[in-house]
Amino acid sequence: MLGLLKKKPVDKLVEVLGKEKVKVSLVERKLYSYDATPIPIERAIPSAVIFPESQEDVEKLVQVCYQEDIPIFPRGAGSGLTGGAVPTVDKGVVVSFEKMKRFSVDVDNAVAFVEPGVITYELQQFVEGLGLFYPPDPSSFKYSTIGGNIAENAGGPRCLKYGVTREYVLGLTAVIREGKVLRTGSPVLKDVAGYDITKLFVGSEGTLGLITSAILKLIPKPKARATALVLFERLEDVGRAVTEIMTSGVFPSALEFMDADAIKAAEAYKPIGLPKDVAAILLVELDGSVEGVKEDLQTVERLLSRMGIEVKVAQDEASAEKLWTVRKNLGPALANLKTGKINEDIVFPRTYLSEAIPKLRDIAKKYDLLMVVFGHIGDGNLHVNLLYDKKDPQEEERAERAVDEVFQLALSYRGSITGEHGVGLTKRKFLKWQVGHVGIEVLKGIKAVFDPKNLFNPGKLLLE
Amino acid sequence: MLGLLKKKPVDKLVEVLGKEKVKVSLVERKLYSYDATPIPIERAIPSAVIFPESQEDVEKLVQVCYQEDIPIFPRGAGSGLTGGAVPTVDKGVVVSFEKMKRFSVDVDNAVAFVEPGVITYELQQFVEGLGLFYPPDPSSFKYSTIGGNIAENAGGPRCLKYGVTREYVLGLTAVIREGKVLRTGSPVLKDVAGYDITKLFVGSEGTLGLITSAILKLIPKPKARATALVLFERLEDVGRAVTEIMTSGVFPSALEFMDADAIKAAEAYKPIGLPKDVAAILLVELDGSVEGVKEDLQTVERLLSRMGIEVKVAQDEASAEKLWTVRKNLGPALANLKTGKINEDIVFPRTYLSEAIPKLRDIAKKYDLLMVVFGHIGDGNLHVNLLYDKKDPQEEERAERAVDEVFQLALSYRGSITGEHGVGLTKRKFLKWQVGHVGIEVLKGIKAVFDPKNLFNPGKLLLE
Incomplete structure (x- = not known):
């Protein structure tokens, strides 16, 4: 009897949301345990994959997860490169926003109201038909989602002139601790009422709460x-x-x-x-x-x-x-050269490029690796690709060690360990090098304000 | 003997910083108890006015203030309109950054490194001579400081195309609780390492810590x-x-x-x-x-x-x-019409302007006041000016009551209670209307991370 009375945490989610929105088959759980990170990372099979369809669904699921101490791993299109969408503990649930993809555009005020599952490219195509423009253009823009782009503060080549995703997010609705609903910003270009919580969520990698809708700024489409x-x-x-x-x-x-x-x-x-x-x-x-x-x-x-x-x-x-x-x-061209590729999106102030590239080459030489460099020079964001043979564990290990030096080099020029991909799982140990111990202390303090139980994307961005 | 041993808190500041940097004469203390806020606000005479000259001075003064529980009221040019720079308790000190006004420009990377006391216009003139452009243009730009502009997230007419101050702040050094030094961001356009603490400081109205330097983005100067x-x-x-x-x-x-x-x-x-x-x-x-x-x-x-x-x-x-x-x-033209003027910088989504202006007129009529409206329609930021006779306390009171309705009107259109001027002292009671109780809870949580003793600009932005 006791066994029957004591429900599993996931059963409560099914009870509250219905079977259709809470998938527990092994196939689905496995399918949603990946993202596009090219290097080996710690991954777990989640206990369920949840497909909310509305604001209300998200509130309910966070309420249950917060009561039952279930870790929540939010997911856009899973195109991230640093493990941001990957579940790391078995008892966690993946929340996929693929069914929340409604959007509307207010042409006169040049704003869009979007749900997190909207594909970035679809929004772009739509607004361009109206003479408007949504510039953020990460390489993944044809399949990645606005929600994922906001969580990672996605950028792309056009960021030089037009800025990154952050510059286009005017407001958000998010569900935070205990299922509380936070509404930030407004559909206007200027709003200085209180701390800028909207921008704090942009780039927070799903660790502060679940974004359920966003107000995006649109600009005139260049002729x-x-x-x-x-x-x-x-x-x-x-x-x-x-x-x-x-x-x-x-x-x-x-x-x-x-x-x-x-x-x-x-x-x-x-x-x-x-x-x-x-x-x-x-x-x-x-x-x-x-x-x-x-x-x-x-x-x-x-x-x-x-x-x-x-x-x-x-x-x-x-x-x-x-x-x-x-x-x-x-x-893909690089994938043709070797089976393994570590693509690190470091940033240098752009004038140091001609000095830094030979030093990057020295690192490649030291570890006997093939290295290819390209990127967004306007904003100093370089993609440093270290190529290796996946079947050669020694070469793979050398590639991983080379990465440490690549990051140290970027930081020695006051650059950044990540311009686009985020910290996720793969860059956590390097974050402290960049922001210092006071920085880490502040980040942890902020995390606790929104998520005192550490249930939103635990283990990402910050080392525990 | 006991009296001699027990030093006043201000004496410790003098001891640590020297007499030249800590002014205690009544004239100076009175002079620095004002800002440009046009309506009556609660003000106190500070116990001292501090003029730090370096990063080190600021660290020392915050250390002493944090040890001695001395409230700190940071000040740029004192041109704010919502009481942000005004001391509210007698035992507090005003920290004026007017002696920290060095800056340098890295043309190749299109960034400027500035101290908070730099006059915005002086930086603008300098960089324009180099073919670069720093767009933020608050009305006060000829005398207001970068530090004040960052604290208030200042905007101006050009924000429509170029964004507000926030869009140009790439990194900051700030001194927070106990005199700890926080360094955020980097001199590059893309940096997604950790939560965006830089943008959190922009618009925080001096309540999170003291900004001691900033890295600003510059763009090509239009021909x-x-x-x-x-x-x-x-x-x-x-x-x-x-x-x-x-x-x-x-x-x-x-x-x-x-x-x-x-x-x-x-x-x-x-x-x-x-x-x-x-x-x-x-x-x-x-x-x-x-x-x-x-x-x-x-x-x-x-x-x-x-x-x-x-x-x-x-x-x-x-x-x-x-x-x-x-x-x-x-x-000044409006100042000619009546002796008193309340200028509220509310924001409407711009298409509602033609609907909202007649409603604003109805409010003016109801309270029998002269109202003049102008502003930045591109971004929906309207300056609603309620004019009254300062010698007529009844008219003044009617003007203050009218303001409540003006804010309610802006919020009924999903606008904002402030597009440029900030919350400061004068809009604290209205902030909750806009951000809700979850919003207030989050703002208070964040404040506590940086300033658990509530010593940085206490009583501003948030009601205690």
Whole structure:
């Protein structure tokens, strides 16, 4: 009898939400125990996967989890690269927001009201049809969700001019400790009433509560766009070229960087005729009014040719698209070179690039690894790819040790251990190096305000 | 003997910092007990005014204050409008940052390293000479400080396109509880390592700790700028015109609104020949490349003339300057009408303006007050000015009662009680209306993490 009376915590969730929203089959539990993190991480099979369909469902599930001490692992599309969506304890539940994907757009006020499961690309396509623009463009934008983007404060190439996800989140509804509902911000551009809790949630990696809706800022969609390819014979010219552009009144929407090895890998994967004898290339994207883009292109060409640097302007949209495809294919192109890849999104103040890249190469040499570097030079965010053979445990171990030095190098230039991917599971031990012990103390204090039982995505961002 | 042994808390500050940095004369203490808040507020004469000159000074003073339970009231230029810099208890000390005003600019990385006492305008002038731009433009920018701007998250007309102060703060050094030093962020555009403590400090009104330095983001300085004056015969066309502009690919750097009474007041103060028979005017500022601005101006003219709305383009910089001077003179212009003025910076989603303004007029009528409305329509931030005679206590009281209804109206449209001025002393009782009791609970929790003794600017932002 006692066995019957004592329900399992998951049964209570089923009781409150219904069977349809609480999946307990092993297949589903296994399926939702992964994300896109490329390196081995600690993972657990959750006790259930929950699919809330409304604000009310989320409130109820948090209430039960908080009563029953069930850890909650929120999940967007599972495209994260640092283990943020991965459950780490067996008794936890994964909360997938894939059924909460309604959104509406208020054109006149240029804001969107979205649920967390909305696919970023779908929102973008929709608002562009209305003459509006939602700029954040992480590589995963075609399948990742707004909720995941907010949790990770996702960025992308356009962040140089347009900022990251944070800049577009005006307000949030979140369910925190004990199922309490927190509403922050408002559908306006200026609101300074109280501490900025909205921005505190952006990038909090699901550790403060569950985001159930967001108010997003939209801006006018630029009328025109153009891309130029800049070829460098010497690495040290890259930084100077960027400064020339950025102090000339031209504000590029993206400045993407590829080193010689990245170019070779891209050409080996899908050749489009990129020159293989250069030290680096830059992709420069400009946007704005039709005449404005023309003028800006001329300015860039004039400035750089004066420095003896060659600029090739994509003559039509198809050629521009082709260049951007090369950049976007770099991930799969590298996967062709070796079976294993650690992609660390470190950040350097951009002028240190020409100094830091040789030092990165030294690290690769020291650990006898293949390294390919590309990234968003406009904002200093480099993707340092360490390639290894998954079947060679020694090489894999060397790659992991090299990462430590890569982070130390970034921090020695006052950079960051992560520009886009977040801390998650994989960078927890490095966070203290960056924010210091007072920083860690403050982060832990804030965590406790929203989640005193440590049930929201436990074990992420902070070491216990 | 006992009396000699037992030092006053202020003596310890003198001992640690030296006499030159700790002023105790009544004149100075009185001088630093004010800010620019136009309405009567509770004020106290501080026990000392401290002028730190370095990071180390600030650490020392916070250590002493934390040991001795001395409340700390940080102060920029004292230009705040909600009592944020005003001491509220006699035993407190004012900390003025006017001697910490060093700054340096890293052109290549487009960042500035600033101390809190730097005058915003001085930084702006300097970086513009280098081809860079620091956009935040609160009305007080010619005398207010970066530290104060950060504490209040200052905005201005250009926030529509460029965002508020928050968007330009990449990192901070702050001294918090017990004199601990907190370093947040880094001189790069992307950094997602840990919760965003930098943005949490922006707009925290000095209640979390003392900001001792900041890393600011700079952007390319636009090459060209133009201003157009738009004349409206009907209030309800304003919202439609804004939507037309904002979905046409044109992104104005400012969209400023003045109602009929504001125009009359401006013309009575310093006439420049603005039409007095219109319902409202908009000032539209465009910036960017030379050709881009031309094209955008043409687009705006074409769109609005199609709606039957008259657009006058300022033919040269002098005429544009004249139009902006009118807007900037509105403050003093209103002071000419009556001796007392309550200026509330409420925010509405911008399309509700034509609906909300008549309702604001009803409030003015109900309380028999003169009301003038102007503001930043692009971001929905309206300045609602209630004018009264300071010698008429009944009229003053009616004005104060009217304010309650003004806030309720803004919140009924999901707006905000403050877009720029902050909560300070004067809006504390209204904050709960906006953020709710869960919101207040969270704000108090966060305050306690940084300042468990409630010594940093006590009594501001939150009711005790």
